[in-house]
Every structure is written in C-alpha cells, then in structure tokens.
Amino acid sequence: xxxxxxxxxxxxxxxxxxxxxxxxxxxxxxxxxxxxxxxxxxxxxxxxxxxxxxxxxxxxxxxxxxxxxxxxxxxxxxxxxxxxxxxxxxxxxxxxxxxxxxxxxxxxxxxxxxxxxxxxxxxxxxxxxxxxxxxxxxxxxxxxxxxxxxxxxxxxxxxxxxxxxxxxxxxxxxxxxxxxxxxxxxxxxxxxxxxxxxxxxxxxxxxxxxxxxxxxxxxxxxxxxxxxxxxxxxxxxxxxxxxxxxxxxxxxxxxxxxx
Numbered sequence: 001x002x003x004x005x006x007x008x009x010x011x012x013x014x015x016x017x018x019x020x021x022x023x024x025x026x027x028x029x030x031x032x033x034x035x036x037x038x039x040x041x042x043x044x045x046x047x048x049x050x051x052x053x054x055x056x057x058x059x060x061x062x063x064x065x066x067x068x069x070x071x072x073x074x075x076x077x078x079x080x081x082x083x084x085x086x087x088x089x090x091x092x093x094x095x096x097x098x099x100x101x102x103x104x105x106x107x108x109x110x111x112x113x114x115x116x117x118x119x120x121x122x123x124x125x126x127x128x129x130x131x132x133x134x135x136x137x138x139x140x141x142x143x144x145x146x147x148x149x150x151x152x153x154x155x156x157x158x159x160x161x162x163x164x165x166x167x168x169x170x171x172x173x174x175x176x177x178x179x180x181x182x183x184x185x186x187x188x189x190x191x192x193x194x195x196x197x198x199x200x201x202x203x204x205x206x207x208x209x210x211x212x213x214x215x216x217x218x219x220x221x222x223x224x225x226x227x228x229x230x231x232x233x234x235x236x237x238x239x240x241x242x243x244x245x246x247x248x249x250x251x252x253x254x255x256x257x258x259x
Contacts, residue, residue: 002249003033003138004172005096006050016040017047017172026050034121034137034220054096055140055173056119060219062089063212064144064161068202068227075230084203084211089162089225097170097251102258103237104163107147110255112235113228114186114194114243117142118205119173120222124213132209135218138173141243141251142225143186148234168243169223170251179205183246184229189239196229 002017004026014033015026024047030039034056066085067073073080095101103110121137144161145168151160161167179198186194203211208224218224235241237257244250 001175002172003055003175005053005055007053008045008050012053015045020044023047034119052097052171054094054099054169055171056169056221056223057094058091058223059221060091061216062091062093062167062223062225063087063216064089064157064225065203065208065227066157068208069196069200069229070202071196071200071230072228072232075232080202084208086212086215087157087161089167092164093162093167094223095165095168095253097168097253099165099168099253100256101143101145101168101241101253102165103235103255104147104150104166105258107149109148110235111146111148111232112186112188112193112241113144113146113232114184114241115142115144115228116179116182116184116198116226116245117169118179118209118224118226120209120218120224121220123217123219124209125217127210127213129206129210132206132213135209136205137220138175139177139179139245139248140169140173141171141245141248142223143168143241143243143251143253144225144228146232167225168251168253171249174248177247182248185244186231187242187244188233188235190242193233194229194231196231198226200229201226
C-alpha cells in the first residue's frame with residue numbers, strides 16, 4: 001500500500017495511491033495512518049491534481065546512518081565501520097517531493113546522497129534484530145543532502161546534514177516491501193550518478209533498527225536513513241536530483257541557492 005500525504009491548497013491530508021485504469025489516483029483517508037486504522041472518506045483525486053508533501057514529518061527525529069555501503073566508504077577514503085555510524089537530524093530538515101532544496105548559503109560544496117528511508121510505526125526500545133522488522137510502518141526514498149565543506153570543518157555532522165530542507169522524503173510510503181534487495185538509482189539532471197542495491201548494505205535494516213533502539217527510543221513516525229551507495233557528488237543551483245528505488249517510486253527535487 002502506498003500512503004501519501006498531500007494537499008489541495010488547504011490542510012494536509014493522507015491518502016492511498018491507487019491505480020485507476022492508466023492513471024494514478026489518491027483515495028483520501030481520515031486521520032494519520034501511523035496512529036489510526038485506515039478508513040476511506042470516499043474522496044478520490046487524480047494524482048496530478050494534488051500536491052504531494054513529505055509523506056511523514058517525524059514527531060521526534062531522523063536518525064542517519066553513515067558509511068553503510070563499502071563502495072561509498074571507499075570513495076570517501078574511510079575505513080568500514082565496525083558498528084552502525086549514527087547521526088541525528090532535526091525534523092525541520094525534512095521537505096517533500098518537488099520541493100526546492102535550499103542550498104545552505106554558507107556552503108560551496110553541496111552533495112546529493114540517494115538513500116532508502118525506513119519509517120517506524122511503533123514505539124520501540126532495545127529491540128532484538130529478529131523482532132525489529134515488526135516495528136516498521138513502511139519505506140520511502142530519501143536524499144541525504146550534505147554540505148561537505150561543513151562536514152569536514154566541523155568534525156561532526158549536525159550542520160552539514162541537518163540544515164533546513166536538506167532531507168527530501170517521498171514521494172510516498174510503501175508499506176508492503178522487502179527492503180533486502182532493492183535497486184537504488186540517483187540521477188542528476190537525468191544522468192545516472194548512483195546505481196546500487198540495498199543487498200550491499202553493510203548493516204541491514206533489522207540490524208539498524210535494533211542498534212538505533214539501543215540508544216534512542218524510536219517513536220511512530222521516526223525515520224532511519226540507511227546510507228548511500230557510491231557515486232555521490234556535487235549539485236549546483238538549478239539542477240534536479242531524482243532518487244528512484246525499486247518498489248517505491250521516484251523522489252525528485254530541484255536545488256536552489258538559499259537567500
């Protein structure tokens with residue numbers, strides 16, 4: 001099931017994206033499906049007539065995972081981690097599909113990083129890996145936009161990876177998906193720059209959830225970013241980045257210079 005958050009110009013609403021003939025429609029549902037049973041309102045809208053929003057705004061946190069693909073760690077000149085490398089991102093960094101990503105004015109080296117994002121559906125703490133997948137609500141595409149110069153200068157990643165609008169999520173949440181072997185592609189102005197598979201994750205989704213939950217209580221709506229494959233690189237003002245993940249869809253965002 002594909003859960004979208006959308007607007008028609010008024011208050012945000014949730015809906016299920018469905019195929020109707022050759023077209024996609026959004027069947028509106030009442031309330032927030034992370035907290036409530038899905039109940040359709042009877043309202044249906046062509047997907048082209050709505051504006052998709054970030055499918056979730058984390059109530060609590062986004063937890064990023066660094067260097068979780070061996071080829072990416074190698075291209076950045078880093079050793080492989082012996083345990084998941086975590087960093088926290090504020091929810092003000094989240095933006096949605098189609099939203100312009102405001103390139104941090106103090107940075108001259110902004111990079112794209114296409115990633116699989118895990119949306120948590122249940123409060124969990126100290127969960128074992130074999131039970132971790134039961135806490136997942138679904139999956140979406142993410143772009144872990146990073147100010148490389150600040151990442152290097154600061155030595156920790158709060159500013160480099162947590163600035164406003166630096167974490168596009170979307171286009172929707174897919175709730176029925178096996179994340180173990182998904183093709184992940186990132187395109188810069190239509191040219192493929194990343195082409196990887198979640199089969200190459202150093203630490204798989206269950207391991208990540210378990211590890212994160214040892215330090216942080218995960219709440220419904222929290223998001224875990226699972227890391228990026230090789231091929232990261234700079235993006236310039238006016239360019240567009242697409243992150244496509246098999247079984248989910250495509251997240252697309254233009255980049256603009258913050259004023």
